[in-house]
Amino acid sequence: MSSIPRQIERAMEAAIFASRWILAPFYLGLALSLFVLLIKFMFELVHIAETAFTATESQVILGLLALVDLALTGSLVVIVIFSGYENFVSKIDHSRHRDWPEWMGTIDFTALKIKLLGSIVAISAIQLLKQFMTISTVSDRDLFWLVVIHVVFVVSSVLLALSDRISASTHTSVEPATPAPPSDRVAAKKHA
Structure with a gap:
C-alpha cells in the first residue's frame, strides 16, 4: 500500500518538474520580439540620418537618446531571456560557443x-x-x-x-577561527 502513494508522489513531482518547459515558448517569444525592437531602431536611425542636416542639436540628441533607449531595452530583453531560461527551464551548454559572454550562466x-x-x-x-x-x-x-x-x-x-x-x-556561515599552533601561543605569551 505504501508504494502506490509513493509512485503517485513521484509522478506528480515529475509532472511539476516538467512543467518548467511551459516557460520555453515565452523566452522564444521574447527572442522574436527583438526583431520588433530592431525594426523600430532602424526606423529611428533612418529618421535621424534623413534629418541630420536640418535638425537642431537638441533634436539629434533626442533621436540618439531614443536609439540608446531601444538598445538598453534590447539588452534587457536578452538578459531576461538567457538568465530566465537558465534559472527556470534548463542550463544552456555554452562549451561549443567561443564568444559566450562571461555573465551568461552566472546570473x-x-x-x-x-x-x-x-x-x-x-x-x-x-x-x-x-x-x-x-x-x-x-x-x-x-x-x-x-x-x-x-x-x-x-x-x-x-x-x-x-x-x-x-x-x-x-x-x-561564519567559519570558526582555528586556534593557533602551540608554538605560536608560547611565542605570543613571551611577547605579552
Missing part, C-alpha cells in the same frame, strides 16, 4: 532582479532626460510625475539590492 534570480531594475532605472533616466531636453513643451505636472516615477524606481532598486545583500549575509 541567478537575485542578480536578474537587480539587473532588471537597474535597466529600468536607466531607461527611466533616458525618458526623463528626453523630457528635460524639450522642457518648454512639457507641463510641470507631467515633469513632476516623471521625476517621482524615476525616484521610485531608484529607491526600489536600492532597497532590493540592500534586502538581497542582507539576505545573503544572513545565509553565509
Whole structure:
C-alpha cells in the first residue's frame, strides 16, 4: 500500500518538474520580439540620418537618446531571456560557443532582479532626460510625475539590492577561527 502513494508522489513531482518547459515558448517569444525592437531602431536611425542636416542639436540628441533607449531595452530583453531560461527551464551548454559572454550562466534570480531594475532605472533616466531636453513643451505636472516615477524606481532598486545583500549575509556561515599552533601561543605569551 505504501508504494502506490509513493509512485503517485513521484509522478506528480515529475509532472511539476516538467512543467518548467511551459516557460520555453515565452523566452522564444521574447527572442522574436527583438526583431520588433530592431525594426523600430532602424526606423529611428533612418529618421535621424534623413534629418541630420536640418535638425537642431537638441533634436539629434533626442533621436540618439531614443536609439540608446531601444538598445538598453534590447539588452534587457536578452538578459531576461538567457538568465530566465537558465534559472527556470534548463542550463544552456555554452562549451561549443567561443564568444559566450562571461555573465551568461552566472546570473541567478537575485542578480536578474537587480539587473532588471537597474535597466529600468536607466531607461527611466533616458525618458526623463528626453523630457528635460524639450522642457518648454512639457507641463510641470507631467515633469513632476516623471521625476517621482524615476525616484521610485531608484529607491526600489536600492532597497532590493540592500534586502538581497542582507539576505545573503544572513545565509553565509561564519567559519570558526582555528586556534593557533602551540608554538605560536608560547611565542605570543613571551611577547605579552
